[in-house]
Amino acid sequence: MICILALVVFGTLSIFSARHRPLAKEAFDCVFRKLTLRKCESGLDLRLKSQLTGKLLRRHPRFAKIIYKNFELLSLAFTLLFLISFVYMGIGGYNYYLYGDCNGPNESGFCIFDPLGSNEKTSSLETGEACPSNSPSPKYLTLANVNLDIFPTYDRGAENDVIFIGCYACPYTREAYPQIQKLLLRDDVNFVFAHFPIKGKNDHLSDILNAIYLIDKQKFITLNDALFELDPLLLKDEDVIMQLVEEIGMDSELVQASIITNNVSAITAAQAIELQKTGLYGTPTVFVNGNAVVGPKPYRVYTRLLK
Amino acid sequence: MNIETIRNDFPVLKKDVIYLDSSCVSLKPKQVVEAMNKYYYEFPACAGRSIHGFGSKVSGEITAARKNLANFFSTKPNEIIFTRNATEGINLVANSLGLKSGDKVLTSDKEHNSNLLPWQNLTKEGILHQVVLSNQDNTFNLAEFEKQIEGTRLVSIVHTSNLDGVSFPVEKIIKIAHRNGALVLLDCAQSAPHKELNMRKLDADFMVCSGHKMLGPSGIGALYGKAKLLDQLQPFLLGGSTVRDATYTSAEFEGAPAKFEAGLQNYAGIIGFSEAVTYLRNIGMKKIQHHEQELNKQLTDELLNLEAISLIGPAGPSQRAGIFSFNIKDKDPHEVALMLDQSAKIMVRSGAHCVHSWFNARNLKGSVRASLYLYNTEEECTTFIDAVKAIATL
Numbered sequence: 001m002i003c004i005l006a007l008v009v010f011g012t013l014s015i016f017s018a019r020h021r022p023l024a025k026e027a028f029d030c031v032f033r034k035l036t037l038r039k040c041e042s043g044l045d046l047r048l049k050s051q052l053t054g055k056l057l058r059r060h061p062r063f064a065k066i067i068y069k070n071f072e073l074l075s076l077a078f079t080l081l082f083l084i085s086f087v088y089m090g091i092g093g094y095n096y097y098l099y100g101d102c103n104g105p106n107e108s109g110f111c112i113f114d115p116l117g118s119n120e121k122t123s124s125l126e127t128g129e130a131c132p133s134n135s136p137s138p139k140y141l142t143l144a145n146v147n148l149d150i151f152p153t154y155d156r157g158a159e160n161d162v163i164f165i166g167c168y169a170c171p172y173t174r175e176a177y178p179q180i181q182k183l184l185l186r187d188d189v190n191f192v193f194a195h196f197p198i199k200g201k202n203d204h205l206s207d208i209l210n211a212i213y214l215i216d217k218q219k220f221i222t223l224n225d226a227l228f229e230l231d232p233l234l235l236k237d238e239d240v241i242m243q244l245v246e247e248i249g250m251d252s253e254l255v256q257a258s259i260i261t262n263n264v265s266a267i268t269a270a271q272a273i274e275l276q277k278t279g280l281y282g283t284p285t286v287f288v289n290g291n292a293v294v295g296p297k298p299y300r301v302y303t304r305l306l307k
Numbered sequence: 308m309n310i311e312t313i314r315n316d317f318p319v320l321k322k323d324v325i326y327l328d329s330s331c332v333s334l335k336p337k338q339v340v341e342a343m344n345k346y347y348y349e350f351p352a353c354a355g356r357s358i359h360g361f362g363s364k365v366s367g368e369i370t371a372a373r374k375n376l377a378n379f380f381s382t383k384p385n386e387i388i389f390t391r392n393a394t395e396g397i398n399l400v401a402n403s404l405g406l407k408s409g410d411k412v413l414t415s416d417k418e419h420n421s422n423l424l425p426w427q428n429l430t431k432e433g434i435l436h437q438v439v440l441s442n443q444d445n446t447f448n449l450a451e452f453e454k455q456i457e458g459t460r461l462v463s464i465v466h467t468s469n470l471d472g473v474s475f476p477v478e479k480i481i482k483i484a485h486r487n488g489a490l491v492l493l494d495c496a497q498s499a500p501h502k503e504l505n506m507r508k509l510d511a512d513f514m515v516c517s518g519h520k521m522l523g524p525s526g527i528g529a530l531y532g533k534a535k536l537l538d539q540l541q542p543f544l545l546g547g548s549t550v551r552d553a554t555y556t557s558a559e560f561e562g563a564p565a566k567f568e569a570g571l572q573n574y575a576g577i578i579g580f581s582e583a584v585t586y587l588r589n590i591g592m593k594k595i596q597h598h599e600q601e602l603n604k605q606l607t608d609e610l611l612n613l614e615a616i617s618l619i620g621p622a623g624p625s626q627r628a629g630i631f632s633f634n635i636k637d638k639d640p641h642e643v644a645l646m647l648d649q650s651a652k653i654m655v656r657s658g659a660h661c662v663h664s665w666f667n668a669r670n671l672k673g674s675v676r677a678s679l680y681l682y683n684t685e686e687e688c689t690t691f692i693d694a695v696k697a698i699a700t701l
Contacts, residue, residue, distance in 0.1 A: 043641065046639055046641060046642055046645075047641075047645060049642070050641070050642040050643075050644075050645035050646045050649070051645055051646075051649050053646055053649075053701065054645055054646035054647070054648065054649025054650040055649045055650070057646060057649070057650035057694075057697055057698070057701075058649075058650045058651065061697055064701065065700070065701050068701040069701070
């Protein structure tokens with residue numbers, strides 16, 4: 001049994017060190033012989049057992065005795081543990097490919113392929129406002145009963161719907177946005193953007209976004225691109241924002257006037273109420289055809305959910 | 308015999324290891340290594356050929372070495388042939404003696420493969436190879452030997468077995484063999500390092516030994532042969548230095564020992580071998596033998612009463628020279644050897660010790676063999692005993 005473990009351990013080590021290659025070869029020979037119902041002749045298991053017991057015998061004779069007596073059993077246990085963890089590793093790899101997280105869609109926990117958890121990070125609410133009572137939990141994320149019609153929408157009449165909930169000042173929304181931009185280059189995606197300003201008190205940006213959308217339905221994406229590129233520290237500076245509005249080809253005075261005349265604040269407030277219904281607990285949260293994806297994920301995770 | 312002084316001559320012992328595998332290869336004192344280095348540093352030339360300064364120096368050293376070895380074995384220099392090891396010496400006799408179909412060769416049942424396979428191989432040419440079975444306690448069965456000796460051309464027999472350290476009564480064996488017209492070849496690979504050997508007294512016809520087991524370097528050994536017999540032997544390997552003169556169609560061979568030493572020799576090895584023999588002689592073979600037996604007595608007294616230990620060979624330590632060959636119940640010999648190494652840095656040999664035939668006949672996998680030599684101490688034996696006891700209780 002121990003030969004299977006030895007094969008993996010020495011096999012891995014031998015990639016980097018020639019010293020371990022003969023042992024890896026020996027372990028492979030042993031495993032191959034056992035798989036073909038022949039006796040392992042290398043004595044590798046005996047050597048490992050003796051060396052381990054011998055080392056322990058010097059300092060912990062009782063422990064050495066336990067190891068020696070139960071070596072086969074321990075080997076079996078470790079091999080089973082190894083096989084189980086190998087299966088879990090496979091599942092983890094599969095999950096990572098599909099969801100960008102070893103633990104499954106929007107689950108938390110350590111992931112060997114993403115040790116820093118960068119695919120899972122979200123900006124959470126700084127204040128209690130708009131925090132759903134049943135949050136945080138990905139299982140409550142939903143678009144049911146959420147009126148998406150009041151949000152800036154780029155409707156191509158395509159078969160896929162991508163709803164991107166984020167905030168301009170949030171670092172993980174900014175991290176996710178380039179993937180969303182790539183999605184927007186596709187012809188088969190309708191896009192809804194919901195600004196959820198949980199960081200930095202940037203409610204005014206929601207008003208500007210909504211005002212621009214009322215004036216020109218196509219321009220809000222251009223504004224998004226510009227705002228996500230802007231230094232987050234400048235997002236509060238109204239002069240800078242108005243200059244940016246000018247730069248994207250909009251009349252800043254017209255936008256400011258629209259905010260007042262169209263009572264955009266009411267729209268923004270209504271949007272916040274709708275967003276609470278989603279069970280949102282952090283940004284970015286992306287719904288691709290109704291499936292929630294929380295945190296900045298690799299592009300493949302989004303496209304996999306497209307029809 | 309001052310063990311501490313002796314141990315200082317073996318730099319490798321400063322590594323804090325307990326070396327109990329001298330029957331395989333002994334350690335080398337610095338005097339031997341220095342003598343060999345001297346050859347390489349100061350006169351690294353060939354002997355018996357070139358007449359320049361270096362050549363003359365090497366020739367002189369080799370002649371002196373041969374004389375030294377001859378003195379060590381109480382024989383004459385022209386009866387000492389340098390070989391690679393004891394194995395080559397046995398093969399030389401086997402292939403040079405002129406054995407004919409129907410000739411009988413007797414060996415014991417405890418022969419090293421080196422003194423078994425050459426005779427097995429000759430059976431293809433019609434040579435008869437017979438084995439004398441030992442007594443129950445692994446000592447030599449003289450009665451059985453006497454029954455089988457008739458019609459024997461050669462008795463090729465181990466002097467001290469590397470399996471269990473038991474020495475055969477070679478004086479009696481030689482007398483019986485000679486009385487029956489048989490020649491005797493002694494495999495002294497395990498006895499030459501540990502006891503005084505007097506070829507004149509023993510009256511053996513041939514004797515082989517290895518340098519690497521008697522403090523000398525590896526790759527050098529010696530074959531002793533009675534001069535009149537060596538003259539009759541045909542050279543086994545032919546080449547440089549074996550002839551006085553040669554034409555395209557014929558050659559005039561040298562006498563012994565030159566006719567058996569074809570090609571350039573291992574001069575550094577020969578010089579080192581000679582130095583090793585000098586070292587042993589200076590200490591005294593009797594003292595060495597006594598020291599080993601005392602240590603073996605210590606091992607035997609402490610370990611033989613353990614239920615889990617089974618000894619190979621007779622119980623009396625004086626009958627087993629410096630070898631303690633044993634098994635621990637339900638434990639593989641290799642397993643025990645590895646645990647000794649890992650737990651207490653004790654180096655022993657495990658397995659069949661190249662005497663597969665003996666183990667196979669008894670359906671045994673092998674044994675653990677601790678072999679003692681002049682540099683081993685009582686303290687080392689105590690550590691070994693404690694380690695074996697600990698393993699036995701696992």
